[in-house]
Amino acid sequence: MKTRMSNYKNHLKIKHQGCEMAQHFAEVQADTHSLLVDDTVSMRSKDFQNRFDTHLSNQIKVIIIDCMDLSSADTTKAKRALLEVREGFWQTQLRTLTRYGGLNKKDERKI
Numbered sequence: 001m002k003t004r005m006s007n008y009k010n011h012l013k014i015k016h017q018g019c020e021m022a023q024h025f026a027e028v029q030a031d032t033h034s035l036l037v038d039d040t041v042s043m044r045s046k047d048f049q050n051r052f053d054t055h056l057s058n059q060i061k062v063i064i065i066d067c068m069d070l071s072s073a074d075t076t077k078a079k080r081a082l083l084e085v086r087e088g089f090w091q092t093q094l095r096t097l098t099r100y101g102g103l104n105k106k107d108e109r110k111i
Contacts, residue, residue, distance in 0.1 A: 068082065
């Protein structure tokens with residue numbers, strides 16, 4: 001989860017067009033989702049990082065809803081496959097896929 005959130009933060013900062021969350025925040029930049037991303041300010045400055053993290057924390061809440069025992073999977077590939085199936089299940093149950101108006105579209109092809 002830590003890696004995924006780190007990737008999201010990076011994608012938001014650079015406005016990565018391959019990330020649904022970054023696209024969403026870019027589309028509503030002038031709205032309440034504005035993350036104070038300013039092209040004239042160094043993104044490496046401590047002040048920028050602190051403001052960005054605080055503002056992002058006010059916009060996104062992460063709730064872990066499931067935990068899996070991956071001891072039966074022998075390889076990293078097998079673990080990833082189990083996790084992707086479970087993630088697809090929750091995306092469907094919680095209706096977070098784009099076909100329901102959500103931001104998730106990655107697993108839509110698998111379900």
